[in-house]
Amino acid sequence: MTGGAPAGFESAFGAAEHAERLARFRAFIERKGIDVAVIADPANMHWLTGYDGWSFYVPQAVVVPVDGPALWWGRGMDAAGARRTIPTGVAEIMGYDDGHVHNTGSPATVDLARRLRGLGLGAAIVGVELDAHYWTARLQEVLAREMPSAIFRDVTGAVNRLRAVKSPAEVALMRKAARLVERMHAVIRNVARPGVPKHEVIAAAVAEGIRGADGVWGDYPAIVPMAPSGPDAAAPHLTWNDAPIPSGAPTFFEIAGVCRRYHCPQSRTLCFGAVPARYRKAEAAAHAAIEAGLSAARPGATAAEVAAAVLAAIRAHGFEKDSRVGYGVG
Template identity: 40%
Template sequence: MTVQVFERAEYEGRVERTKERMREAGIETLFVTDPANMNYLSGYDGWSFYVHQGLVVSLDHDQPVWIGRGMDENGAKATVWIDHENLHAYSDDHVHSPVGKHPMDAVARVIEGMGREDTHIGVEMDASYYTAKSHQRLQEKLPEATFSDATLLVGWVRIKKSDAEIGLIEQATELSEAAMRAGIDAIGPGVPESTVAAEIYYTLIEGTGEFGGDYPAIVPLMPSGEHTGTPHLTWSDEPFEEGDPVIIELAGCRHRYHSPLARTAVVGDVPEEMQRVAGVVVEGLNAALDAAEPGVTCEAVERAWRETIAKHGIEKEDRIGYSMGLGYPPDWGEHTASLRPGDETVLEEGMTFHMIPGIWTDDLGVEISESFRVTATGAERFSSFPQRVFSV
């Protein structure tokens, strides 16, 4: 059964906008290896990114060309919108090869077959799955080509979402809210952290009754106890104790589109200082949301947060948000615009962000985040989950 998430016309529009950016950058051929960018342009969806794969976009070809492992070709046929004649699979002896082969040998052969071996080729040099070995091998096999870094080229095409994409993020939000509620409800004295994580995962995948969920690009993050000032810890099998705080950051995922959400809870009564810090976070968060609208820069949104919390004697140097949406492990962020000083990206209608202005100190951590979209008149939260620290 073929599974295509969007209409063919939407994919074709994405490819054409990508080609426009290629022309602006002087790039004639683009080799895409980021799984999210591959999905965005072709629809390809499979857990195959642990081996080398890619998509070739050429100014002289109407459709992208998929290149992947032989056993993944049927997965491509099941998910992509492009004609099957544009699918090229390499043999399994290219994978962790004992005979000196490499998947980039096959990529080079495909590019040569397309007549693109002496063109200006853009590659995603900072993509998680495009290795130094891959780049070296591709250069060796295509000596007449000129290579340049095109890591964020597709990312800047992706930053504005269509109505259909927004619809998937809204569905992902339903999953996020259900999983957050399940996680908070599961916390209690004597309950292992792993049990809470299991309830979150179950809910994220089980779904709403109307639709199910996909695996998120990042696992649920659950720093607890004395480690709530360390935002990227996961969970252990240790039981919660009375007085333990815990931060939950998660994201529902629907057809690879995410809606991140973070909240903080305490087993028992919420300490007075945590209540105070949480109030500052919520005030600053909403001040930043109020500042977000078309024509405003990312740094101006962050400034609204920073100036608000400064009134309470709190400073935060980290960015407070980033563009997000379609993603595969290890990240649901798009690596383009960030809500931080110095980022002069101008907000436009259809952009989507995760704003996570957490406060982390040596003594405590508080996270209360919101995913939002930029509308014609301002910023609109995806979630309506209560903005507070929960006592459980």
């Protein structure tokens, strides 16, 4: 059975691109001697098959045997969404009973183990993303208990590494997302003034990001806008509130434009009124670091080399950054 593709929910890529992605991943597990992979990271499920639903708060996975079509596995009520969003290349849509939902005594991997055994994979070498969000300790413990003859291998990051090289179709979506984040920042610059409550700025920016532009509609982001000011900006993951935008202290707006799940994040800092000298110095360091990173980002360079160039430029301006360089994009 292949999934349908009703108006509005067709895959952004089509069956051929998903088939090629699945083939590359199958080649990886074959090299590793893995019989079947259970991929539960939502973005990796989407990349492999096109499956797209806000359903990852319950256990779900794409099951990829080394020598057969992939299978979608998830909550029974989400099978309808799988049929609508998976263009092809998936052998079966397997939905489990609602009785497994929030049932720590019988979590859904009881059902998954039963199905894997039914596929003759009870004693297989099974690749699992052991460090994927939503693949909880309990889910894995029960899967292993229910498949005592299976051998489990960690494939965390394997699909992600394949995803790192973008197809032309993916790059096109990222360029559209870039246009959206530019417009969101333009709205922020228009709306933000000292005294304006932050939530009003964020409301305008988020609406612009969804409304989109030039025939491109905006999708939901994987992370919400951040907008801390002054000393609070030392805490990188505080979100918005109704505090007024200050004068004489910076506020950073860390946001993302999103096109069909593909992200282009960008953080920009605004400072109204008299800008303290230390922020001018930090601005110069940030500009130099960005230029140094762009210069180092050349074919053949490693990410570590780009990071080293960025950190060196920051250090040369008298600052120290003790956290990693870089940002998930795409």
